[in-house]
Structures are given as C-alpha cells and as structure tokens.
Amino acid sequence: MTELLQRPPKKDPQKRTVLPTSPPSARSRKAIAFSTAAAEGRLALQICAECDHVIYPARELCPKCWSMDLQWQDIPDGGELITETTLRTSANTYFRERMPWRIGTVRLDAGPMVLAHIHGDVGEYERVTMIARTDKSGQGVLMALPEKETANMADDKQLRALTCDPRHRRVLVTDGRTQLGQCTVNALANAGASKIFVGIARAWRPYDGSAELAAVSGVEIMPLDITDTISVNELAAEIGGKTDILINTAEHVRPGSAMQRHGILTARDEMETNYFGLMRLIQAFGPGMRGRGADGDNSACAWVNLLSVYALSNWSVFGTTTASQAAAYSLSQCLRGEFAGSGVKVVNVLFGPLEDSWRQPLPPPKVTPKRLADAIVHALRQGIENVTLGPVAEDIVRRFRDDPFVLERELMQAQQGQAV
Amino acid sequence: MSKKKSGALAALATAMSSGDVETVDLTHTLDSDFPVIVLPPEFGQCAPFRAEVVSRYDERGPGWYWQNISMCEHTGTHFDAPIHWISGKDLPNASVDAIPAGAFVRPVCVIDCSKECAENEDFLLTPEFIQAWEKEHGQIPAGDWVLLRSDWSKRSGAAYLNMREDGAHSPGPSADAVKFLVEERDILGFGTETVGTDAGQAAHLSPPYPAHHLFHGAGKYGLQCLRNLDQLPPTGAILVCPPLKIKNGSGSPLRVLALVERGIA
Numbered sequence: 001m002t003e004l005l006q007r008p009p010k011k012d013p014q015k016r017t018v019l020p021t022s023p024p025s026a027r028s029r030k031a032i033a034f035s036t037a038a039a040e041g042r043l044a045l046q047i048c049a050e051c052d053h054v055i056y057p058a059r060e061l062c063p064k065c066w067s068m069d070l071q072w073q074d075i076p077d078g079g080e081l082i083t084e085t086t087l088r089t090s091a092n093t094y095f096r097e098r099m100p101w102r103i104g105t106v107r108l109d110a111g112p113m114v115l116a117h118i119h120g121d122v123g124e125y126e127r128v129t130m131i132a133r134t135d136k137s138g139q140g141v142l143m144a145l146p147e148k149e150t151a152n153m154a155d156d157k158q159l160r161a162l163t164c165d166p167r168h169r170r171v172l173v174t175d176g177r178t179q180l181g182q183c184t185v186n187a188l189a190n191a192g193a194s195k196i197f198v199g200i201a202r203a204w205r206p207y208d209g210s211a212e213l214a215a216v217s218g219v220e221i222m223p224l225d226i227t228d229t230i231s232v233n234e235l236a237a238e239i240g241g242k243t244d245i246l247i248n249t250a251e252h253v254r255p256g257s258a259m260q261r262h263g264i265l266t267a268r269d270e271m272e273t274n275y276f277g278l279m280r281l282i283q284a285f286g287p288g289m290r291g292r293g294a295d296g297d298n299s300a301c302a303w304v305n306l307l308s309v310y311a312l313s314n315w316s317v318f319g320t321t322t323a324s325q326a327a328a329y330s331l332s333q334c335l336r337g338e339f340a341g342s343g344v345k346v347v348n349v350l351f352g353p354l355e356d357s358w359r360q361p362l363p364p365p366k367v368t369p370k371r372l373a374d375a376i377v378h379a380l381r382q383g384i385e386n387v388t389l390g391p392v393a394e395d396i397v398r399r400f401r402d403d404p405f406v407l408e409r410e411l412m413q414a415q416q417g418q419a420v
Numbered sequence: 421m422s423k424k425k426s427g428a429l430a431a432l433a434t435a436m437s438s439g440d441v442e443t444v445d446l447t448h449t450l451d452s453d454f455p456v457i458v459l460p461p462e463f464g465q466c467a468p469f470r471a472e473v474v475s476r477y478d479e480r481g482p483g484w485y486w487q488n489i490s491m492c493e494h495t496g497t498h499f500d501a502p503i504h505w506i507s508g509k510d511l512p513n514a515s516v517d518a519i520p521a522g523a524f525v526r527p528v529c530v531i532d533c534s535k536e537c538a539e540n541e542d543f544l545l546t547p548e549f550i551q552a553w554e555k556e557h558g559q560i561p562a563g564d565w566v567l568l569r570s571d572w573s574k575r576s577g578a579a580y581l582n583m584r585e586d587g588a589h590s591p592g593p594s595a596d597a598v599k600f601l602v603e604e605r606d607i608l609g610f611g612t613e614t615v616g617t618d619a620g621q622a623a624h625l626s627p628p629y630p631a632h633h634l635f636h637g638a639g640k641y642g643l644q645c646l647r648n649l650d651q652l653p654p655t656g657a658i659l660v661c662p663p664l665k666i667k668n669g670s671g672s673p674l675r676v677l678a679l680v681e682r683g684i685a
Contacts, residue, residue, distance in 0.1 A: 206584070
C-alpha cells in the first residue's frame with residue numbers, strides 16, 4: 001500500500017519557491033506519436049505492417065524485416081516486471097530533487113522489453129498494468145502500476161508526478177452560474193479538492209443553484225467576470241498564487257451563422273468570453289501557475305479548457321460561436337507552448353453538443369453537464385491532456401484525423417440539408 | 421467686451437463663490453460591475469462599462485496613463501433621447517446630438533416617493549400622488565425636469581435590479597402619471613434612481629413601458645440611474661445634464677449635476 005498523502009502544510013513564507021525543472025525531454029520526431037497517444041492516455045507503439053513486429057523504442061524502420069511501413073497502434077497494457085532498481089543519485093536536476101526513484105524493465109505482453117517508472121506497490125516479477133502518460137517535460141513515458149488497485153495508489157509520488165490529482169489542491173472554476181460549473185464544483189469536492197474558488201460574474205443577477213453551490217464543502221464564491229480585465233486581474237491578485245488547477249467553464253454560445261447575425265455584437269460577445277476571456281485568464285493566472293509547477297504536493301499542475309469539438313472545423317449552425325471557439329483552441333495551443341517545461345499541463349476537453357438551453361433544439365446524443373464535469377476530474381486524476389467526449393465529438397475527431405478538408409466539406413453539406 | 425458685474429449670472433457667480441449655491445453630483449461611478457438593464461437573452465444586450473489600459477507609465481507608453489473605454493449608450497447614469505423608443509423615432513431633433521442645448525440646464529422638481537417605495541417595491545407614481553405633491557409645492561411648471569426620488573440608489577448588488585423569476589421589481593410611473601405629466605404639465609423630461617425610467621414590471625402595464633413609450637413619443641427626455649436625490653429640494657434646484665454629442669445617439673452616459681441653494685434643501 002502507498003502512504004496516504006496528507007494535506008500539505010501551509011507554505012513557509014521565508015523559503016524560496018522551488019522552481020520547476022524537467023526530466024529529459026529529447027525525443028526523435030518518430031517518437032512524438034508516442035507522446036501524442038500518451039497525452040490521450042493511450043499506450044501506442046509502432047507495429048510493422050509487414051511482419052507484425054511490435055517496436056520499442058520508436059524507429060525509422062523495422063529492426064526485424066527492415067520495412068519502413070510502421071503503424072502506430074494501441075497495444076495491450078499488460079506486462080511483467082523483470083528487473084527493478086531504486087535510483088539514489090542522478091546527474092539530472094529533476095531526478096536529483098526527487099530521489100529515491102524506482103525504475104525497471106518490463107516485458108510487455110505485446111512483446112518488447114521497455115524501461116519504465118515503477119509504482120511503489122509493484123513487487124519484483126509481478127504482473128503489472130502499463131500506462132503511458134506525459135511527464136513534467138511534456139513527453140510520453142511509461143509507468144508500471146500494480147495489476148490490482150492498492151490502497152492510496154494514486155498518492156504514489158512517482159505516479160502523482162504524471163497526474164494532476166485535484167486531491168489537496170486548490171481549484172478555480174471560472175463560472176459557477178451554469179449547471180456545468182456547478183457539476184464541476186461537485187465533482188471536484190468529491191475528488192478531495194481542498195479549496196474550490198468559484199467565479200460568479202454579475203453577482204447582482206440571481207442564478208439557479210446559488211444556495212446549493214455556496215454550501216458545497218471547500219467552496220469560496222469569488223467575483224469574477226472573464227469579460228472584464230479589471231475583474232480578472234483583481235481576482236488573480238488575490239488567489240493567483242494559490243491556484244493549482246484552473247478550469248475555465250465560462251462559455252458564450254449562440255446559434256447562428258455569419259449572415260444570420262444582424263451586426264457584430266453577438267459575435268463580439270462570443271469572442272469576449274471564449275477568446276479574450278481565455279486570454280485575460282492566461283495573462284492574469286498563467287505566470288503564477290507557470291512559476292509554481294514544482295511547488296510541493298499542491299503544486300500548480302493543470303489548466304483545463306473546455307472547447308466545442310467544432311473548434312476543429314466550423315459548423316455554420318453555430319457558425320460565429322464556432323469561430324470564437326476555434327480562436328480559443330488556437331490560443332490553448334499557444335498556452336501549451338508557454339507552459340512547456342513548467343510541469344503544468346494544459347488539458348483540452350473537446351466535447352459534443354452539451355445538454356443546455358442554448359443547444360436545446362439539437363437532437364441527441366448530447367453530453368450532460370455532469371458527464372463533462374466527471375470527464376474533467378477523470379482527466380485530472382489520470383493526467384490526461386487531450387479528451388474527446390461524447391459520440392458526436394468522437395466522430396468529428398475521427399474524421400478530423402482522417403482528413404480535415406473532407407470533414408470541412410462534410411460539415412458544409414450538413415448545412416445544406418444533407419445528412420453527415 | 422465690457423465686464424458686467426450685475427445681472428443673473430453675476431449673482432449666481434457670487435452665490436457659488438460664497439457657497440450659497442452648491443453643486444450636488446447625481447452620478448454613479450462608471451464601474452464595470454454596476455448593474456445594467458437585463459433583457460431576455462435572445463435580444464441584444466446593453467453592454468456594461470469596460471476599460472482596457474492603453475498604457476500606464478510602462479513599455480506601452482512610459483510617461484502617460486490612458487484607457488480605451490466601451491459601454492452601451494444606456495450604461496450607468498445615462499440620458500435617454502426620444503429616438504431611443506420606437507414612438508419617438510420620427511420626431512425632429514430627437515437624437516442626443518440634435519437636442520437643443522437649453523434642455524441640458526433647466527429647473528427641476530423632485531417628487532419624494534422614498535417612503536412609499538420602501539413599503540412597496542412595485543410602487544407606481546399616480547396623477548393623484550403628483551397632485552398631492554403639487555398642493556404642497558406648487559404646480560409643476562412647463563419645461564421643468566421632474567425626478568422621482570425612490571432612494572433606490574441606496575440599494576446595491578442584487579437588491580438594485582431586484583430581479584426575480586417574474587422579472588425585476590422596482591418603482592416607476594404609472595401610464596396615467598406619464599400622460600398627466602405630458603398632457604397636463606408639458607414637462608421637459610423625467611428622471612429616476614432605478615435602472616430605467618419605467619418600473620421593473622412595466623412590461624405588464626398598458627402601454628408596456630409607458631415612460632419610454634409616452635414620454636419619448638412626446639419628445640420628452642429621460643434620465644436614469646441617478647443618485648443623491650435626497651440632497652435636492654422639492655423645487656428650486658437647477659439640473660445640469662449634457663449628454664455626449666454622439667451622432668444619431670439614442671442616449672449617453674453622462675455626469676449629472678444639480679445646483680442647489682443652501683438652506684432650501
């Protein structure tokens with residue numbers, strides 16, 4: 001069993017904050033696909049299309065038959081720990097600061113022998129479950145977990161370095177007025193977040209669920225309107241130094257295409273929340289979080305963006321909203337670049353139509369706010385950076401991977417009344 | 421030009437320097453969190469006040485501080501021109517840039533309904549209430565501004581709009597009171613402390629929004645989100661309320677002042 005992680009003590013104000021350092025991040029271009037799968041929580045290796053050989057580490061050609069036709073595929077996650085050792089010193093600053101550290105060799109059921117981080121509850125020669133995740137450098141790594149759940153398993157130091165577990169962490173939910181915001185708050189409270197700051201814009205307007213929201217354990221209601229630079233900056237001045245996870249639940253959604261709009265004000269409102277709102281949050285909270293990526297057990301660890309899957313390709317039924325979400329998606333990629341090396345993950349959840357008033361006439365299947373909230377907390381606990389949620393989103397992402405230009409044409413035809 | 425030391429303005433200047441005439445500020449601060457009117461979400465919305473710093477003695481401008489500001493014409497303490505409402509759309513000189521400047525400096529009557537509004541948040545000003553006020557303070561002169569004092573400006577947060585599931589609850593004039601002020605008194609304009617000149621539930625009056633519909637239809641002006649009306653005398657003060665000169669503007673945020681003679685408040 002793993003020792004239960006206790007709530008971190010108050011920070012010693014006389015000590016300098018530990019700055020983030022990174023484990024080795026160099027990877028070949030071929031190996032990027034491994035990290036990309038790991039960011040989705042998938043374990044994928046190259047498989048030779050000619051001889052079915054499973055290849056590790058990533059290579060240009062098959063070491064068995066020299067074929068260049070290597071395909072990335074998800075592989076079974078079982079394996080056996082062959083050897084293990086505990087490092088007690090290292091030339092790498094990141095590991096030096098975190099000694100001792102277990103590593104070992106695992107024989108995967110799929111074939112290859114791999115070098116992996118080893119969970120503290122795994123014994124030698126035991127069966128293991130392998131996970132691929134991105135580490136603090138942003139690159140994909142392998143970790144061997146006990147095959148069966150052990151007590152306090154998520155609290156393992158090495159595993160917690162790969163995840164963004166909300167337990168004992170302080171979270172900002174930027175908009176608590178909506179069902180989505182309130183479901184997210186409940187999911188975080190159940191996950192053991194020590195403090196949940198909940199942004200409420202225009203407190204002079206009443207909203208459904210306000211009494212229940214204020215009663216949730218750990219909740220502190222804060223004035224926050226992400227369309228107002230002053231409001232965002234004032235809140236960051238207050239809690240920016242203790243925001244470990246930021247979840248941007250604010251969105252402005254209106255049906256309509258560009259020519260269905262009369263004037264630009266609705267489109268501007270969409271941009272004010274979906275794009276400039278994110279921009280304001282990044283400018284106000286980003287630097288503090290980036291500097292606190294190694295700040296103890298409740299370090300800053302994750303920034304969560306919730307984006308319509310149509311950010312990938314415009315859907316003209318919600319044409320101008322979609323355009324603003326595409327802008328937000330692009331900005332989230334910019335943020336990933338800026339957070340690189342800080343140990344703070346940018347989690348993007350691409351979701352299909354949400355079950356809410358602005359998407360009320362859309363046909364099912366839709367994603368309920370609770371399901372989206374649960375998916376956020378699941379991604380944080382698992383350390384997953386890219387989430388696709390709901391059948392519509394899964395379908396769009398699959399087609400986007402196949403060919404984004406074909407997808408664009410398909411969505412255009414859908415607008416013309418033809419089935420997609 | 422000869423220096424004239426007697427006359428009305430000279431007397432005013434003397435009274436202002438001596439402190440016999442004081443200036444009262446009837447304006448709320450333009451603050452991004454000050455309530456604006458809320459319409460059903462499928463309608464266009466009134467933009468709140470926003471400020472973005474252009475530079476503040478920094479790399480964007482090392483020696484100076486300035487902001488870009490944005491808002492609706494009807495945000496904060498603001499002026500309504502007749503063109504704001506469909507009933508006034510075809511009147512001459514009905515936009516803020518075309519209104520004769522004399523309208524912006526005029527005597528003002530203040531009808532104190534604060535006690536009634538404290539007891540009834542949906543209080544409606546009636547012709548009878550106005551006539552009772554006139555018995556005490558004299559008939560409202562044609563061409564005066566009339567302000568409804570409700571002390572609503574002393575409310576803050578959610579209590580100001582007082583929004584519930586059936587809409588906002590705040591005082592205002594009844595349709596009959598508006599007709600009386602237009603037809604019987606020919607006032608210049610009407611002002612309130614609430615977010616609009618109409619009552620919170622005025623959508624359910626006949627006609628809906630009588631202050632907007634009837635005042636503006638008759639070429640009268642509006643002022644709303646006023647404050648400090650408790651510092652004004654019932655009669656005898658001068659209202660100063662020039663809106664921004666926005667081309668074809670339907671209204672404008674503005675600084676509203678009142679000149680008050682000490683001792684009569």
